């Protein structure tokens with residue numbers, strides 16, 4: 001059965017351009033009412049105007065879809081509360097939150113101003129936290145919700161010049177890991193998108209011949225997959241240029257080194273400790289503790 005978002009309501013932050021606009025158009029095309037949030041600033045997050053958001057609203061309403069603009073700044077919890085209030089008063093509910101808004105302030109860490117580190121963490125991490133905090137009571141009351149955060153290859157794997165951005169993006173997968181546990185009983189699913197696409201954010205970083213293949217609209221099907229009733233939870237889904245993959249944090253077997261472990265013992269056992277053929281994903285921190293205890297008990301019984 002094809003996905004149908006008729007009767008559903010979504011908020012997409014930073015949807016005035018780039019990936020957010022494509023996610024919003026794709027949701028609207030399948031019947032979703034969409035709130036287009038965007039501050040309208042430049043790629044560093046400076047300046048602002050609601051016209052970018054309004055232009056996307058017009059694109060949707062011209063095709064007969066339902067949409068509303070919101071010019072709130074994701075770094076303001078009050079703005080995010082206002083966005084959720086206006087969404088519910090206009091469309092009656094809020095089913096899908098796509099945390100997409102973002103900026104870059106790249107520099108090597110040695111040369112980076114601490115203000116630029118904080119601003120990037122504020123927009124990506126706190127922006128997603130504020131929008132989620134504002135949306136959560138509505139989703140809990142409905143006993144239904146889909147929350148998507150946007151992480152990045154910088155967060156999962158690192159990228160030169162992006163210590164601020166990578167830290168904020170990695171923090172979002174940590175946020176998702178706990179949110180998926182706390183919201184499961186309310187019918188809420190929380191997932192993360194790991195995109196790669198040609199937007200103003202990447203036009204100076206990625207070579208031109210690659211940019212031609214990295215159309216942002218090729219990422220949005222992954223967002224719709226995570227926004228649907230059938231969505232999984234706690235997944236990081238990478239999408240770019242028509243490819244899709246699953247990114248997972250895994251851990252190798254817990255190797256017990258006795259009651260008096262030394263750094264030399266770790267060095268001498270490193271092949272065994274780092275043996276990726278034993279690696280498995282874990283669903284929670286308490287699963288990790290249980291794995292550690294199981295290894296200790298098993299070793300002591302031998």
Ligand SMILES: NC(=O)c1ccc[n+]([C@@H]2O[C@H](COP(=O)([O-])OP(=O)(O)OC[C@H]3O[C@@H](n4cnc5c(N)ncnc54)[C@H](O)[C@@H]3O)[C@@H](O)[C@H]2O)c1
Nearest residue numbers: 014018019039040041073074100101102152196197199201
């Ligand atoms: N393009 C990629 O390859 C790529 C890769 C990994 C992650 N991402 C992430 O995807 C998301 C979208 O990025 P994009 O490439 O479309 O960039 P983009 O610059 O085209 O879009 C970001 C949008 O967010 C808006 N925005 C910025 N700060 C805001 C704020 N404080 N409040 C409200 N809106 C704000 C901007 O006005 C802009 O429209 C970002 O979170 C980005 O980090 C992108």
